[in-house]
Amino acid sequence: MKRYTNVYSAIKDPDNIRLAFLKAARGKRDKTDVAAFASDFEANIQNLYNQLDNLCLDVGHYHFFKVWDPKQRMICAASFPERVLHHAIMNICEPTLDRYAIFDSYACRNGKGLHRAVYRARQYAGKYPWFLKLDIRKYFDSIDHGILMNMLEKRFKDKPVLEIFRQIVDTYETGPGCGLPIGNLVSQHMANFYLGIFDHWVKETLRIKGYVRYMDDFILFGPDQGTLKSSLRAVQCFLGKTLKLELKDDIQLNRSRLGIPFLGYRVFPGYTRLAVRSKKRFLRKFRQYEKQRRLGLWSEQEFTAHVEPLVEFTKLANAKGFRANVINQFGAAP
16 A cells, blocks of 8 residues: 655645645635734744644634534534644645545545535436435544544655644544544545545445445445345444444435435436425525525625525526526515
């Protein structure tokens, strides 16, 4: 197994840290913490360099808040200097992690993403008559720090790089030695990487040809019900023994032609529909955003910035009529 060298020096290079600032500040230049960092820019860049050079990171300054989209999640937002640090790390380390990923892993990867994951699932739905849809119980909360660090040791030779990861991972726990925060750039990549060994096992040991994963949501496709039932038992055993993970109870084994619930859509052979909860979410958020605009609390530019990604999500599905009905019914005149 190849391990990559000279990573540490590239991470702490001041030019890499400056690039990391640009990425962390994108679209947020008017935020107080971003402006404060920029007001003494070179001194703050030097401070982050010193932290990396001394392997003494000032991390763990998290702000916690809840979101309900579509279910309740606790988001853990790092301080702005930490976010710059995270970008500096991932600027250099992401390609190494990506080399280990299989083709059909779609989260946290350039050129992949949710839309491609759904399209790939649709392709497999047309090819295989049965599917097994699974996801993991409390995934981020369950990630074992020791197992994760052992995996990273197989990818990175530089001990300072491993120490950087260890210091960041150790800032958060949901139980003894486990848990990664949702909303943290490094932890998002670590969470996706953690299941990489499972991806390889599915493809190389189970030899499942039809397989799609987006973070902890994944689908196995097969020719018949019996094959996938056998795969389910093997999956449960592998996840438990190797990664200390458990599947959620809502295991779905069915015919592909009946539709596959995946990432807010219902995927059929040849076409995609919005899931019921996604329709409700679109309606609720569009009405909320329109009210903000109508009351003058948002400018047209702010309204557009919120509505565009909401509309974009629906475009992957056969939802033109639904979208038009909502906009025509609830869109208000200026």
